[in-house]
Amino acid sequence: MSANIYIVDDDESVCRALKTLLMTYDFEVKTFNSAQGFFDNVAHDAPGCLLLDIHMPGTDGWEVQRKILASGSTRPVIFISAEKKDNASVRALQVGAVGFLQKPVNGQTLVDMINGASKN
Numbered sequence: 001m002s003a004n005i006y007i008v009d010d011d012e013s014v015c016r017a018l019k020t021l022l023m024t025y026d027f028e029v030k031t032f033n034s035a036q037g038f039f040d041n042v043a044h045d046a047p048g049c050l051l052l053d054i055h056m057p058g059t060d061g062w063e064v065q066r067k068i069l070a071s072g073s074t075r076p077v078i079f080i081s082a083e084k085k086d087n088a089s090v091r092a093l094q095v096g097a098v099g100f101l102q103k104p105v106n107g108q109t110l111v112d113m114i115n116g117a118s119k120n
Contacts, residue, residue: 007030008056018105034058044071049117050068050077051080076098078100079101
């Protein structure tokens with residue numbers, strides 16, 4: 001059985017590229033262009049790993065992570081961002097994410113991080 005991966009990023013090209021990459025590793029991938037789309041379609045207790053952009057219109061990644069934790073979900077979250085500030089990766093771990101990757105994302109690093117998160 002394949003692991004579920006949810007991608008939330010307002011950039012459709014990023015969603016497409018990550019989905020294509022992850023499907024080659026036999027992951028089941030669902031993409032959402034907004035936090036609201038994700039929350040409307042994925043139950044808080046649905047298994048899977050979330051790849052989450054930080055900067056999005058409306059609800060940003062930090063707020064999404066806060067809502068996920070408040071819901072009691074234990075879904076692992078990996079932040080992906082073009083954010084250049086040094087503290088973004090530190091903040092991601094401080095708010096409970098299992099990882100942070102800078103865009104453009106290295107495919108093997110991402111897959112390794114997802115596989116590591118799913119073992120915890």
